[in-house]
Amino acid sequence: MLFRSFAAALRRIDDALGRGGSREAWLLRRGRVLEQAGDPGLARQAYEAALAAVTARPASRRQTAALREIEHEATNARERLARIPSGGNRRREEP
Numbered sequence: 001m002l003f004r005s006f007a008a009a010l011r012r013i014d015d016a017l018g019r020g021g022s023r024e025a026w027l028l029r030r031g032r033v034l035e036q037a038g039d040p041g042l043a044r045q046a047y048e049a050a051l052a053a054v055t056a057r058p059a060s061r062r063q064t065a066a067l068r069e070i071e072h073e074a075t076n077a078r079e080r081l082a083r084i085p086s087g088g089n090r091r092r093e094e095p
Contacts, residue, residue, distance in 0.1 A: 006034075006036070006037040009033045010030065010033055010034070013030045017030075022066075023050075023053045024050050024053040024057075025066070025070060027046050027047075027049045027074075028047070028050045028073060028074055031044075031047040031050060031077055032077075043077070043081060044081045044082070047074040047077045047078045047081070051071060051074045051078070054074070
C-alpha cells in the first residue's frame, strides 16, 4: 500500500511538471517523495534537476526567497544523499 502512495504522488508530480509552472518546486517535491520512498539515486537526480532549473532562471529571478529556499533545500539534500554509497538503495518494500 505504501508503495502505491509513492507511485500516486509521483504521477501527480509528473502531471504538474507537464503542465508547467514552477519546475523547480515540483522537481524538489519529486526528490522528497523519491527519498521517502527509499530511492536515493533517483532522489539525487531530481534534486540535481531542481538545482539546474534554478540555475537556468535569470539572475534577478534566482534572488527571490522562494528560489533561494528551493536551492538551499536541494543543495542540502544532494549533499546528504552523496554520503550514501551508490548501492545504498533503501527502497521500502510494499507490505
